[in-house]
Structures are given as structure tokens and as C-alpha cells.
Amino acid sequence: MSKDTRPIGIFDSGIGGLTVANAINRLLPNESIIYYGDSAHLPYGDKSADAIRFFSLRIAKFFIQQNCKIIVIACNSASSTAYDTLIDFFGEEIIFINVIDPLVNNVLDLGFKNVGVIATKATIATNVYQSKLRAGNPTIQVNQLATPLLVPMIEEGFHKNQVSHSIISNYLDRKEFANIEALLLACTHYPLIKNEIQEFVSDQIKVLDPNEACASQVKDTLIKYNIINRGDKLKKDLFYVSDFSPSFLETTKMFYGEQVDLQEALIWK
Secondary structure (H helix, E strand, C coil), rough: CCCCCCEEEECCCCCCHHHHHHHHHHHCCCCEEEEEEEEHCCCCCHHHCCCCCCCHHHHHHHHHHHCCCCEEECCCHHHHHHHHHHHHHHHCCEEEEECCCCEEEEEEEECCCCCEEEHHHHHHHHCCHHHHHHHHHCCCCCEECCCCCCHHHCCCCCCCCCHHHHHHHHHHCCHHHHHCCEEEEECCCCHHHHHHHHCCCCCCCCCEEEEHHHHHHHHHHHHCCCECCCCCCCCCCCCEEECCCCHHHHHHHHHCCCCEEEEEECCCC
């Protein structure tokens, strides 16, 4: 029986990646997690590619020093910008999983021909989802829309009320989404309003959660490399940020589903 108790490292520019950590924790309850939110530099979407790569490399080095067995890039900006660089630097030492490829592969496996993608302005500007989907299926129709109000709406706690309904309906009531078969929630914040989005769109439209796809990919990878922990969970989950604030701590409960013990870890020296 495999009892690899080394932790899983998960990082994001801030708090959104906690929804990925929560999905992984629910699917793999025996695994220990180390989460790092780079709150001092959020959001990564406003940073240069070189800056994102630098931050990501330092965080990866921190995880390797913590003896992690796998690193999950729970950030769309870092996944699209720094994934290849991380593989180049540390690919022989540790396994990396980004948050984009599992969702893209899920869409391709399901054989959809017409999909919608909603994400932040930064993610949409990279065209990463459209490029990867069309690389896997050149005939797929991809309808993208930047939805910048959703992240602050979620972080301020506007769920299932007149404000959230108005914003969601304004974004999704577009002609380009009229004939889609699936809607990709291409931001780690968005699964928190997945049910509300599903209520707005047709029942025939499948709303795809990046966190569930990512968690499934983590499980498959741990099994593939025989590094899954099939024994008891022996280590405490750890949650770090690069800049601690009481407001960040308060918001963690919304994203992770429970209050966490948040610590500051400065890793830039």
C-alpha cells in the first residue's frame, strides 16, 4: 500500500486558488496540502510575464524545500505564463499540474463543438483557452468573454442576490452564447457562483468547473506515479501568504469552506 505522505503544494497569486485546494482536499482527504497565496503581488494578471515567472519560480523552490511531491499552479495567469518555465527549471525534480490543461482536456474528451469561456480580462487577452482547445480540435467554436466584475463581486460576498443576478445576466445574455453546449468557468473564483450561473443558463448547457477537473488530474497523476497516500493523513495542512492581512484571513473561509490557520512566509530573499 502506497503511503507517500509528502504534501501537495498549491499556489495562486491570492485567495482564488483556495477553491482548487478545497476541491483537492475533498477528492483526496488523505493528502496533506501546503498552500501559498502570493498576496503581496496580486493580481498576477496585472504583472509582466517576467515578474510572474520570477514569483512562480521562487514559490516552486519553496515547495521543493518543503518536500512537496507535486505542485499545482492554481492560477490562470501563472499557468499560461510560467508553466513551461517551471518545467524547464524544476521538471526533473517535481511534477507540475496547471489549472488550464485539465479543463481543456475535459472539454475535448466530452466532444463539445461549441463552447463559451468566461474569465478575467488578463486570461482572455492571452487567448490560451481558445488556442489550446483549437489545437486539440481545430473545428471547435470558442466564444470568449472577459467578465471582470465577477471577481470583486465574489470577494465582496455578493452571491444569490439582485446585484449578482444583474451582473451575471448582463454577461451571459449575449448572442455569442446562444448556441453553446458548455460554459467554461476559466477562473478559480467562479466555481463559488457555479450554481447561480447554472440557474441562469439553459439546463442543456454544461457548466464546467476548473477545480473539479484539476483535482481529478491531481488524483490521476498521483496514482500514475504511485505517490498517492493510501494510508492515514499524518500531516497538518499549512496555509501561507506573502503578505498577511486580517481581511485576507476572513475571506479564506468563503473560498476554502472553513477557517484556516494562515501564516506569513517571506520567500523573496
